[in-house]
Amino acid sequence: MTSKSETGQKSQLLNDIETKQLTPTIDRASVRCVNLRDLGFVGYVSDAALEAIDKNEVRASLVLTTSTKFAFR
Amino acid sequence: MRITFTGFGLNPAGAQKLKQILAGDRSSPCAEALVAHATDIGAKFAVLEEPYTDQDYSSDYLNFYASAFKDHLRYTRRVHLFTEDISGWFAKSLADQASDKSIDSSYLGFVVVRPIRQGPIGRTLLRFPNLGKGLTARMAARAPSEIHLYGKKLSVTSAPFIQQDRRIGACAQAAIWMAARPMHMRHKRTAWHSIAEITRMATTPTDAEVSQELPAGSAGLNPMHIIRALKAMGHQPLHHYFRDADGKPKSTPASEIILRYLDSGLPVVLGMTSDAGDIAHAIAAVGYVEVAGGVVRPGTTYDSFVRALIVHDDQRGPYRLIPLTADDIDHLPRDRLLMEAEKVLVVDEIVSHMFVPLPPRVFLRAERADIVAADFLTLQAAAGFGEKLANEASDAAAKAAIADFYAKVRDEKLIRRTYLTSAGRYRHHLAKSSLSAPIKAELMTRQLPHFVWVTELMDPTSAQISSNGPRQLVGHMVVNATSSTDPNNDLLMAHLPHVLINRDINPPADKRDHIEFVETAEIFPDETPYCGRLREAS
Numbered sequence: 001m002t003s004k005s006e007t008g009q010k011s012q013l014l015n016d017i018e019t020k021q022l023t024p025t026i027d028r029a030s031v032r033c034v035n036l037r038d039l040g041f042v043g044y045v046s047d048a049a050l051e052a053i054d055k056n057e058v059r060a061s062l063v064l065t066t067s068t069k070f071a072f073r
Numbered sequence: 074m075r076i077t078f079t080g081f082g083l084n085p086a087g088a089q090k091l092k093q094i095l096a097g098d099r100s101s102p103c104a105e106a107l108v109a110h111a112t113d114i115g116a117k118f119a120v121l122e123e124p125y126t127d128q129d130y131s132s133d134y135l136n137f138y139a140s141a142f143k144d145h146l147r148y149t150r151r152v153h154l155f156t157e158d159i160s161g162w163f164a165k166s167l168a169d170q171a172s173d174k175s176i177d178s179s180y181l182g183f184v185v186v187r188p189i190r191q192g193p194i195g196r197t198l199l200r201f202p203n204l205g206k207g208l209t210a211r212m213a214a215r216a217p218s219e220i221h222l223y224g225k226k227l228s229v230t231s232a233p234f235i236q237q238d239r240r241i242g243a244c245a246q247a248a249i250w251m252a253a254r255p256m257h258m259r260h261k262r263t264a265w266h267s268i269a270e271i272t273r274m275a276t277t278p279t280d281a282e283v284s285q286e287l288p289a290g291s292a293g294l295n296p297m298h299i300i301r302a303l304k305a306m307g308h309q310p311l312h313h314y315f316r317d318a319d320g321k322p323k324s325t326p327a328s329e330i331i332l333r334y335l336d337s338g339l340p341v342v343l344g345m346t347s348d349a350g351d352i353a354h355a356i357a358a359v360g361y362v363e364v365a366g367g368v369v370r371p372g373t374t375y376d377s378f379v380r381a382l383i384v385h386d387d388q389r390g391p392y393r394l395i396p397l398t399a400d401d402i403d404h405l406p407r408d409r410l411l412m413e414a415e416k417v418l419v420v421d422e423i424v425s426h427m428f429v430p431l432p433p434r435v436f437l438r439a440e441r442a443d444i445v446a447a448d449f450l451t452l453q454a455a456a457g458f459g460e461k462l463a464n465e466a467s468d469a470a471a472k473a474a475i476a477d478f479y480a481k482v483r484d485e486k487l488i489r490r491t492y493l494t495s496a497g498r499y500r501h502h503l504a505k506s507s508l509s510a511p512i513k514a515e516l517m518t519r520q521l522p523h524f525v526w527v528t529e530l531m532d533p534t535s536a537q538i539s540s541n542g543p544r545q546l547v548g549h550m551v552v553n554a555t556s557s558t559d560p561n562n563d564l565l566m567a568h569l570p571h572v573l574i575n576r577d578i579n580p581p582a583d584k585r586d587h588i589e590f591v592e593t594a595e596i597f598p599d600e601t602p603y604c605g606r607l608r609e610a611s
Contacts, residue, residue, distance in 0.1 A: 026518075030598050032596040033593060033595050033596075036593065039465075040461070041456055043561075044561050045445060045561055049445065056441065056444070057438075071353060072248075072293050
């Protein structure tokens with residue numbers, strides 16, 4: 001019980017500490033904000049790009065089948 | 074035993090003496106290239122320190138030479154190089170020597186000379202070259218180090234070089250050492266490893282191939298061995314093979330892929346193989362050579378500004394240049410070109426493998442980050458999104474800038490420069506940049522993962538704004554480098570002219586069933602130009 005009471009006092013003390021907001025404030029008065037969906041755009045990666053990514057990773061795996069062909073001297 | 078210091082000027086006779094110290098009476102292209110590099114960076118005076126206890130050679134000695142029947146010396150010699158005669162400094166009192174700063178700026182670095190005939194050039198720390206002729210040598214393997222000469226503290230920033238000794242290690246181990254050592258010296262993320270330790274890691278567990286030679290691994294390593302060594306050293310090895318199943322070079326040039334890692338400050342191990350099978354050699358790429366002006370060849374990636382890679386070849390010497398294409402050869406200093414007989418070796422023809430010692434937390438390849446960034450812009454431009462965004466802008470200049478940007482995307486008139494950095498370094502660069510304060514503040518307060526890929530966007534005509542300086546940007550994009558679950562979650566932010574796009578890949582919990590991410594665009598009426606990240610030059 002005693003420890004509970006001490007914890008409570010500590011919380012009270014912490015609440016009394018004066019804090020300052022340090023996050024920079026940004027003047028948004030002249031900034032226009034839009035949701036891209038409202039403009040008809042959703043940035044999903046295209047099929048062509050997905051194919052390029054896959055191709056790239058397949059090329060990397062080719063190494064496994066060719067690795068013992070080489071010995072760097 | 075006392076330490077002795079012997080000084081000599083590097084006139085032609087002195088240069089010959091230096092070569093003799095490095096190679097004895099043997100013909101050594103490596104020693105010749107090293108002496109030529111020393112004189113090229115301005116070495117006028119050498120100080121030979123002997124004996125010198127070198128940690129790397131001590132490890133070699135412990136692991137092999139101490140048990141040889143032939144006596145090998147326990148100690149090395151070390152040659153320090155200076156841009157001027159420092160004999161006068163040695164004549165000062167010991168207290169004055171230690172505090173005298175007059176020789177600091179003339180120090181160029183040192184070469185450790187091992188007492189082994191087949192590979193005498195040990196740990197070598199020498200400054201990067203100054204190439205002149207509108208060429209900038211950018212340092213990827215930038216390792217600062219402190220050296221003590223007779224009680225005096227000196228410093229040099231270099232890419233460490235070493236020659237193979239053909240007993241404990243071959244070219245592959247030397248290349249791994251040359252790529253990994255600067256990472257250890259600069260970031261302290263991985264431990265110190267000698268060539269002997271690299272060989273042990275590469276050959277554990279052993280296999281039929283390494284067991285063909287004695288000692289195991291002394292006659293070369295294959296890609297699997299190199300990967301094993303890098304992994305055991307604490308890196309996350311990324312291996313790339315630049316050939317198709319028939320052994321022919323792929324359509325994406327090797328140089329484009331390699332450069333992104335070098336431009337991230339990551340030295341890489343390169344494997345070179347020829348069609349004829351007469352070359353199977355590993356080297357370490359430690360930097361690249363950029364032109365001061367606009368692009369030198371058509372393209373949309375940063376290698377369009379680059380003429381060559383700077384490589385350490387344990388057989389051909391430090392700071393050699395390997396041109397990206399055959400067209401670059403005539404624009405580079407001929408005496409630094411990597412040659413095989415009379416033929417100049419070219420990256421896109423000869424480099425077949427790449428091994429990158431990536432930090433363990435990076436799970437996204439540079440190629441994927443670049444594809445995702447390019448795809449985002451292409452999709453937006455194709456959907457007429459530029460016009461829609463321009464319509465949202467209230468300011469006429471902003472409308473024009475946005476429309477102009479998307480026209481360049483459509484016409485493929487933008488260069489992408491993709492490199493890895495930490496969120497902390499990204500914010501540090503951004504904070505120092507001249508980008509408008511509101512946009513900067515908006516970018517800097519966004520939560521980011523520890524590592525990000527940044528894709529800078531610039532015009533092909535964008536020249537260095539000062540000697541060896543950065544280039545002006547039209548925008549940049551930030552891609553998450555720490556996860557690779559879904560390409561749709563890779564892109565995090567994009568700054569385009571007057572527009573800041575933020576993709577929140579962790580939308581509010583109640584919306585996650587419906588939408589994968591929330592994308593917003595903020596349009597700013599005012600904007601100031603800013604420059605890209607500067608990779609240090611020699």
